[in-house]
Amino acid sequence: MDIDNHEHGTPSRADLQSPDPDAAARFYATLFGWEFGDASPEANGYRTALLRGRPAAGVGPIREPGHPGWTAYAAVADVDEFASKVTAAGGTILSRSGDPLSAGPEAAPGAGPEDAAGAGREIVFADPSGARFAVWEAGDHDDRGGAATVDEPGTFSWAELISDDVDSSAAFYGSVFGWTVTGPEGPMNRREWQLDGRSISGLLPRPPAMAKDVPPYWDVYFTVADAAATAETAVNAGGTQLMPPTDIGVGHIAVFLDPAGAVFTVMAPKG
DSSP states (O other): OBOSOOOTTSEEEEEEEESOHHHHHHHHHHHHOOEEOOOOGGGTTOEEEEETTEEEEEEEEOSSTTOOEEEEEEEOSOHHHHHHHHHHTTOEEEOTTOOEEOOSTTOOTTOSOEEOTTSEEEEEEEOTTOOEEEEEEEOTTOOSSSOSBOSSTTSEEEEEEEESOHHHHHHHHHHHHOOEEOOOBTTTTBEEEEETTEEEEEEEEOOTTSOTTSOOEEEEEEEOSOHHHHHHHHHHTTOEEEEEEEEOSSEEEEEEEOTTSOEEEEEEEOO
């Protein structure tokens, strides 16, 4: 389904940082049917993934050495105002290279929001636990605030924070976004972030099976038609299955590492 704008404060897109963007583009094109144009020099290797000709996600080089991964973005009206909220709540603004930069009086030049060639402005930040998240302020050439297609196979559909301290996470994201959180449900004690009473993303305590040396992070979900078929395709294309297709009530999910080691989740909704 096509979408022309995203409500401020809602997760609206996902970008991948990869050590080999070309290889990543081939992998995800095989998996989700995305198409990619050539990366322009002005974009520093960043390329937009297109689904039916409309932006679905982004793939670019690593800006944080040694840390390939997906980053979820939320749409906001003013990234400067948001940056102040992040630092006031104990978060850290990250530069494009991933170096932690103070946003206080000793802030280094360039520590503020990035300007993406008129398309919009972004900041990538770490919450107090170190989990990376980002926000996007749409610019002159992009007034959607996120992906241009949703709720169909190959689209970003959900973001979920895996946290070691759900109370601290609730306090931080409540402070910067105004999100509230539901009570725990199910055997995993999963909660949902809500904005104006509408569920927009998830909050999950660290699962027992998750390795202790894996830090808290935001997982990104992509919609697929068939989780089992996607799992087979992912493995054949060089990915690693971390969790086989599993029924979670509203659908089947499966978790993978892509060939470069970035984790992501797919979900095939029921009905």
